[in-house]
Amino acid sequence: MRNKRFMSLALSITMVLSLVLFNPISAFADDAKELVILHFNDTHARVKSVEKDGVVTGVGFDRIAQYKQDLLKENPNVLMLDAGDTLHGQPIATLSQGESIVKILNLMGIDAFTPGNHDFNYGFARLQELEKMMNFPIVSANVMDKSGKEVFKPYVIKEMDGFKVGIFGLSTPETSYKTNPKNVETIDFTDTIAAAKKSVEALEKENVDVIIALTHLGLDQGDDTSDKVAEAVDGIDLVIDGHSHTTLEEGRMVKNTLIASTGEYDKAFGIVTLKIANGEVTEKSAKLMAAADTKDIVPHPDVVALLADIDKGLNEILSEKIGTSTVMLDGARENVRTKETNFGQLVADAMLDATGAEVALTNGGGIRASIEAGDITKNHIVTSFPFGNYLVTKEVKGKDIKAALEHGLSKYPEQNGGFPHVAGITFTFNTANPAGSRVSDLMIGGSPVDMEKAYLFVTNDFMAAGGDDYTMLKPYATVNEYAAFDEILVNYIKKMGTISTTLVPRMTVNETAPVTPAPEPMPEPVPVPQDGKVIVPEPMETMNYTVTSEMHMMELAMNHGFAWQHILVLNPEISNPMLKLKAGQVIKLPVH
Incomplete structure (x- = not known):
């Protein structure tokens, strides 16, 4: 068993003598064991297999479950670990506030789960409710209540065939601002390295043979990343990581620790193989199983059946009335990609209401359908916003807000998925001007824009990362992350009750060609x-x-x-x- 730090010199001498005095072959008679860890991270509730034109583009939990079952026929030492951001993101998750995803994970038989920042999107109290539904443990050693007490198990120990595995968890401290702060106001996220050291020491005292850190930390810049933990804390054999959506095809070694991460969504799942002999990990390897390579894996029939049952239940949830509209909410493709619509304005207003931002901007390409006058159901909202995008706030300077508007209007009159729909601002759209000089009279909160002032700006996660070529937004640091579009809009419509949104222009369209001024007297030419x-x-x-x-x-x-x-x-x-x-x-x- 593993207790390297405290192994006595006398024991070492005794072992050496035993090798000399007795048959050396018998001293190494323990056969090496193989441990296989299946893992995934940042799936954001993309749980269904997806095939297009005969190619698997989304792995799906049904295929991962079957792959695990096939492995167990050959080797009893198989673990399945989830590194977080799983319970939120798609309607299959958000409409039941994560319960449907827990049911699927239970059926898959995962062994441990570390919560990511988006797993707190329903609030900490809801995550505690979901924990009671789980047949697997939530592990996180650095999430504390206000008294400093751990709110989840810091670690678990799995008894395998011939050895013991310790698994401890770490959640990103960025959760304090990468979910709505109200969701986590009763808990704290403490230092990751200190929590890791404490967990490793405890597991070594438990004489485990393998120590795995199941982390939602990521490999981006910052003080709390998985590579910094691996660098600072000895004794960790493997880190299964998430949060930064980093794709590590064959893992990454940091000192003696292997870090594995699958990337994002349903593009792949990970397979790590460890060889264990005489209480030591002697070999480590990591690889990814890409979606396209899973075509020959027959989806697990029980998971397929459960997904079908969930879909039936979702239909009942989706039929729920959330409000009424006295007007048609215009989400027609040819309109939201070329001009303001009342639906685009409603969405932007909901973004401001949910975040308290000064400026909201979203892309017309994210609106996929209109809603006719009459009752509004959740199904209308999910149909109109099917992508699972969530809100992101940033502090953006006035000059880059103007640059974003110029970019969004640059392709006019062509249809453009990046066409801007806004709230909190007004401006003149000079359609006859050349691209790059079409925005004038820009006002924010009723005052002329200050080009060097930073304004609290809300957009969707796609655009915040530079999507639709809004590259001017990407460099700004995230201030906070919020719920998904469908949730934000459902809550806003419930709050409003009856929608009577008529289009009040926020961009005044000026189609007059610019007047060419009379030639000015030229200054004396300067050589x-x-x-x-x-x-x-x-x-x-x-x-x-x-x-x-x-x-x-x-x-x-x-x-x-x-x-x-x-x-x-x-x-x-x-x-x-x-x-x-x-x-x-x-x-x-x-x-x-």
Whole structure:
């Protein structure tokens, strides 16, 4: 059994002598054992197998369950571990507040579960209710109540065929702001490294042969990541990780610890193999089973049957009336991708209401159907918002809010999934202007935008990560994460009762072509040396141009197809051509 730290010198000498005095073959008579760990993380309730054109694109818990059953026929030493963010994300989960997912995990026979930040999205009290429904333990050594007492088991010990496995859990401290803060106001998330050291010491005293950390920490930047735990804490054989959606095809070694993570959603599940001999882990390997490689795995019939029963129950939940609309809520594809609609405004209003943000922006491509006037059911909402996206808040500067609007309007009049639907702001959309200079008169909260001020900004997780090419949003740190779109909208409509949303423009559409100003008297040309030559720009007509994002004068000139010296001559207030132009800065450009 494992107790390396406290093994006495006398015992070591005795073992050596026994090898000398007795048959050395018998001293190593223990056969090596093989432990297989199946694992997944960040599935966000994507539990059903998905096939398209004969290709499996979503693994599904039904296939993973069957794979485990097939392994057990050959080897009794198989564990299945879940590294969190499982109980929330899709209607199959949110409509029952996680209960349906617990039923599936129970049937699969998982051995331990560590909660991720989104598993707290229904609130800590609800997670405790779900724990009582589970046939498996929640393990997390760093989640405490306000008195400092652990609220979950810090670890469990599994008795396998010929050896013992200790599994302890860690949940990301980012949960305090990556779920609604109200969800976790009665608990604290403590230091991960300290909790890991305490757990390892306790498990070593229990003489386990293998120590596994089941973590929802991730491998992004920060103080509480799985690699930092592996670096700081000796004695951990394996980390099964989640949170950062990191795909590790063959795992990652940090000192003597193997870290495994499957990526995200239903794209793959993980398989780790450990060899154990004489109380020691002698070999470690990790691999992924991609969705496309699972076609020959026949979905487990019991899990398939359970999913069918859940679907029947969901139909009853989806038929629940949540409110009434006196008007048709316009979610037609050709409309939400080219203009404001009352449905887009309703969604953006709900985003502000749920988060307290100053500005809301969501993409028209996320709205997939209209809702006719009359009763509104949960099914209407799920049909209109099928992707399971959730809300994210960030502190975004005014110049990048303007840049986001310019980007969202850049493809007009073509249909564009990134077309912006907003709340908390108003602006003029100058449709005849060239892309990049279509937004003017931008107001936030009734006041002119301050380009350098940071505003609390809410969008969906897809756009927050740069989706639909909203790359200007990605660099900003997340302030908080909230519930899924369908939940947010259901709660907002219940709160409103009757919806009578008529379209009140937040973007004033100006279709008038910009008036070309009369040519201004040109300043005396300033000779500008370039490569030993002098270039004197010719007199030309000019136009006012608003810089959309920070850039050098040369870069702007190149984008518009003229020499940078023209800008310098037309804008004598710019004294240094090497300084960057600022977003929102108005300058004169030549008219082609």
